[in-house]
Amino acid sequence: MGFFIVSILAGSLTLLGYQFFFENETNFHLPENTNLQTPIVPTSYNLSTTSETELPDFTLAAENTVHAVVHVKNVSTARVPRNIFEYHFGSGPERKAVRGMGSGVIISPDGLIVTNNHVIEGATEVEITLNNNEVYKAEVLGQAAENDLAVLKIEAENLEYLTFGDSNQLQLGEWVLAVGNPFNLTSTVTAGIVSAKARNLDPRKAGMQSFIQTDAAVNPGNSGGALVNKRGELIGINTAITSQTGSFIGYSFAIPSNNAKKIIEDIMEFGSVRKAVLGVRGVDLDGKNAKELNLDVTQGFYVGSVDENSGANEAGLKEGDIITQIDQIKIRKFADLTGYISTKNPGETVEVTYLRNNKQRETLVELSIFEVYKIEDLGIEVSNASASELKEFKAEYGVRINRVLSQRLASENLTGILITEINDTPVKNVKDVEDVISKKAFSDPLKVTFKGPSGKEKTYIFR
The missing domain is CATH 2.30.42.10 (PDZ domain)
Structure with missing residues (x-):
């Protein structure tokens, strides 16, 4: 009998202890917008509390994005001669062949679509398939081959579309989604993080490229698709991968949304891309050339020369100046500079922060047109x-x-x-x-x- 009473008391103490130590823990204040469903049990190591449910929830962003990403087919039309007569006179039945496939992003409810230029280059006609399998023929409104962007239009109304986010605000390590049609698999969503910004892929075009690098899986067919943030905002157009096999191995690249938006606006308004420039030339700073130039800083853009009749010259920039910021955007290398300037129009004014004789200065520069x-x-x-x-x-x-x-x-x-x-x-x-x-x-x-x-x-x- 005594043993039975002891057992009851032990069980009661255990239950009371559980209620006291654990149930009261659910009163912890959690960060806003978290989706934690279970209480956190602290460990004896005093580490910050984490849970699988703290991972970002992409379901809403993915659902909204897949309906705004389309399948793009590059179709060529040619006449196929059936005999020697048709061969010499260029006649015969007309046949269509799909030269390539990729993705595109709807950016307006009336059917304006942006994609990579290499997706539709050389096409006799462009075919668009929506996520609901509706098929349209697209008109090519304009192309920017150097920027690898093209603007298409389909005759449709009330389409779901993506709004542009601010790619300048992207942070390293920020979660992103890549949405497209790899290997002809429609509405494919992959997740990753921002691995780098202002990445230049071609040394022969130093400073002319400024890509977002991500580890979200991007494969052939993803070109022209959307890179979106957790809110479902368009922050990049997926463009390229670095691979020895032609398939994803951990590095993919996207044109920043701010650059893409400016290029699209130029194509729509002027029919071509108007480039703005500061009017400076020089080199990226690193530990080696900083030592050779007897400088105390190892990041920034070193001005080697200033173009005559440029905004930089009129604003007083000189050889030897080190540009460190433009409009509060940090400049570590030339790709940072050109990546930001590429979002601006000729005639706009930017605030340039620079070092001269190790003293920080600021000046306003009116951007010149690239000539x-x-x-x-x-x-x-x-x-x-x-x-x-x-x-x-x-x-x-x-x-x-x-x-x-x-x-x-x-x-x-x-x-x-x-x-x-x-x-x-x-x-x-x-x-x-x-x-x-x-x-x-x-x-x-x-x-x-x-x-x-x-x-x-x-x-x-x-x-």
Whole structure:
């Protein structure tokens, strides 16, 4: 009997102890917007309390995003001859073939869609499939090949669409979703974190690229799809992966939403992308060149020269200055600088924070329109020629060689003379030069016609 009473008392004490120590613990104040459903039991190690239910919930963001991401088919049409007669006269039945597939993002309820340019490049027609399997033919409103973006339009109404988020506010380690159609699998959602910002993938285009790097799984077919944050806001357009196999191995890249939005607006308003520039040239700082330049800082953009007639020159920036911030955005390298400036329009004003003689200064710079272009294969930089320069050279059109950057041409005294044709195509401005160079294969020779002050022309082929 005594043993029975002891057992009852022990059981009662255990129950009371549980209520006292554990049930009272549910009164802990939890952070707002958490979805914890179970009480937290503290350990004896005094570590911060965590739970699986604290992980981000992407269900709402995913549900909203998949309906705004479309399947894009690049369709080519060609006539297939059935006999020798049709072969010689280019006739025969018309057949369609799918050249490639990717993704796109609806950005307006009336059917405006953004995708990668490489997804629809060379298409005879573009076919769009919505998440509900409705199929539309799309009109290509504009393309920005250098930025790898294209704007499409389908005739539809009341579509679900994504709103743009602020990619400048992205933080390293922030959770993101990649939504697209990899391997022809529609409405695929993968999650990851922001691994890096302002990533430049092509050393030959230093500073011209500024990608968001993420470890969300992106594969062939995801191109042109959405990168969204936990709120379901569009913060990037998935564009590329780094892989030796062609498939995802942990690194994928997206065009930041702020850059994409500006490019889309330019295409819609002007038909092309208007680039803004500070008007400075230089190098990224690191430990090595900071030591060589006898500088105390190892991050920032070192100004090597300032373009004449640029906003930077008018604002007083000089060689030797170190740009550390623009509009409170930290500048650690040139890709940070160009990534932010690419979201701005020519004529806008930005606040530049810089170091001069180790003292911090600020100045306001009005951004100039981008009017120079570097021909990488030749190592020369060209700019638009003025009317007086064309008259001086007795030329109707041409671009002026602004600087010679290559050692092999340094002794040729080319600065100031004109280029009138590239690969037998007349070049009247910088945009013409960009267009011709962009169509050239890497291994193709470059045929350039120069014009001197006397008006005489000479053509050279560079291999």
